[in-house]
Amino acid sequence: MLIKWLRGLRAAPSIPDAAWQATLARYPFLADRPAEDVLRLRSLAAEFLRDKEFHGAHGFTITDEVALAVAAQAVLPVLHLRGGLDWYDDFVGIVMHSSEVVARRTAVDDSGVVHEYEEIVAGEAMDRGPVMLSWQDVLASSITSGDGYNVVIHEFAHKIDMRSGVPDGCPALPPGFAGRTTARESRAAWLDVLQPAFENFREQTIVAERFGGEPPWLDPYGTESLSEFFAVACEAYFVNRANFERDFPQLLRMFDAFFRPTPA
The missing domain is CATH 1.10.472.150 (Glucose-regulated metallo-peptidase M90, N-terminal domain)
Known part of the structure; x- marks a missing residue:
């Protein structure tokens, strides 16, 4: 201090x-x-x-x-x-x-x-x-x-993630985030959006690599873990909002609530 x-x-x-x-x-x-x-x-x-x-x-x-x-x-x-x-x-x-x-x-x-x-x-x-x-x-x-690629935002998104302890894709959320009462409830609400987005992205990536399907827009490195997916998603959110909103509308709304909080 x-x-x-x-x-x-x-x-x-x-x-x-x-x-x-x-x-x-x-x-x-x-x-x-x-x-x-x-x-x-x-x-x-x-x-x-x-x-x-x-x-x-x-x-x-x-x-x-x-x-x-x-x-x-x-x-x-x-x-x-x-x-x-x-x-x-x-x-x-x-x-x-x-x-x-x-x-x-x-x-x-x-x-x-x-x-x-x-x-x-x-x-x-x-x-x-x-x-x-x-x-x-x-x-x-x-x-x-x-x-949607930006190495600076990727690494500094990791720094934001690390503020809550072990990097796991869920940063330290403000009190009352997503209208929840406790920190545990806010975290659960965050993961309820991030986890399925990550799993869908990982499945699309696997299909594209193994069976020649249409590759997803985001960097495939995001399939490594939930923390890496958070960082990769942050890259796209900040540098190409239009495409991110098209492919991840629920995630965009949640990121808006965190990164662009409405003043009290």
Whole structure:
């Protein structure tokens, strides 16, 4: 709390207008919202730049373009959430790589056998730790909104999910969410929408891969778990609302209730 208070004493940097306009032009989904939202987005991005520390891995240089691109996209999910950037106060560092990286993984199967393998990742959010991002993939989000792909929003959606403890696709919900009385009831209402959407998406993906059916619109990585589906769904919700509403109308309404709460 003391560190948070001390940061609040420092004024957020002023984002030069030319740099901000260039960011909006490169990532048009940021500008495709009401003018007051764009103003708040700029203000939150400035606070994000004040509070977070960027590190370039393997000689990658952190430029103003890199930092601003990440900041502007990272604050989009918390634009209207109560607490704003408090959702990201469990970490400071953001590690940038020039491109995707190979991560070593360890998994234990149901028989207790340990398996080691490698996975190519474009980003990773660590619980109470830094966020890792591939600059190549951050840049790609300028042209992949049609596919609902955005690595920054994906990883920061994981951070939002982690605020409730173990990432499981259900973030910490506000009191009275969905008209429910208790936190348990609110969580049940959330999962009543998210779980069937995830299962239907997973079934469509399997049919497409095995039998040549029509592949779903979202990134198939969302089939990995309910937490990954939440992050993948958040990507699409924020960068291509029209397609998301077409394919996931119930999920969109629930996301609206969480990410765009009606003022009391």
